[in-house]
Amino acid sequence: MSFNMQLWEVRNGKLVDLRSSALDKEERLENWIAKDASVLGLELLIIGRQVTTAYRGKIDLLAINRQGDMVVIELKKHKTPRDIVSQVLDYATWVKDLGYKEISAIASIYLGKSLSSAFTDHFNESLPETLNNNHxxxxxxxxxxxxxxxxxxxxADEHGLNINVIFFNYFQNNGQEIVGRAWLMDPEEVNERSESRKKAPWSGYWFVNVGDGERRSWEDNIQYGYVGAGHGKWFSDGLKRLQPGNKIFAYIKGEGYVGFGEVTQQAVMIDQFMTKDSEGVEKPLSEVQLNAPRATDNLGNPELAEWAVRVVWHKTFAKEEAKTFKGVFANQNIACKLRHPETVDFLVKEFDVLEQ
Known part of the structure; x- marks a missing residue:
């Protein structure tokens, strides 16, 4: 059954159906995405618009994600359904071969500055050394x-292609414009299936980045039984991937692995995370004495606040005793599935996992 979006307004205690209508100009949608790709629910930097391929086609929007991978975004506009599917596949055959120089050239023309500079401004980290490993x-x-x-x-299901459809429906209600968004398939699941065809099987463990600075402290994580992330939607959304029952290995960037534990509660903002202070009094994590002085910044703002996932730690080490080796797996994501066999074998031994 084809996708159908419905919205209702609550009016005098009753649901009133809002009728969807055609967007007067689909170019408006392209403009919205080009200006702010977060409307897709993904963290992307648009690096090109109406990008001409070697086959004389024009990609509506070309983007790059935090991992340095390419994303082709094609709007249906006036194309027939079959045409849009074949067209986006055709564009992908060109995009997959783009190298560092070609991607940088496309981006500099559209952005008016170097890709490296724009990437750092957008993602707050350096451009990866290798681009376009996936698309x-x-x-x-x-x-x-x-x-x-x-x-x-x-x-997507049978051939592992990272392809998806995002639906935007347009509604008008008393002169107000409303746009609704929904995916055909869960983007994370599609990405996971695509990556699993190229990567080692999942070990069953999760890799989790834990910070140690002004906004979060590993000592706090140990004392109050949690891992945290936030001060940006991409960071908190990454933390929200963790669910009760997940077994995690905590990693401090530049140091190594410092903890093994099990998630017991999904992510909540720290003013909703209940714990006990040094005197045994139960209160929100935001109200106890923390080593991270800026952990409570932006309380009340779900997109910018710090979030916490409750963890029962089975074994932990101080930052100075972090466990690592040359070639150990590390990743910039807040949380991801741990697949690196050598790292898994090393951690299972160092953290006595088989004894848990």
């Missing part, structure tokens, strides 16, 4: 026919 395809549309949806799902 993904996004079709933006108000609707697709049943057959096209089945084709996209087949390509």
């Amino acid at each position: 993904s395809m996004i079709i933006a549309a108000a609707e697709l026919d049943d057959a096209s949806e089945r084709i996209v799902q087949y390509l």
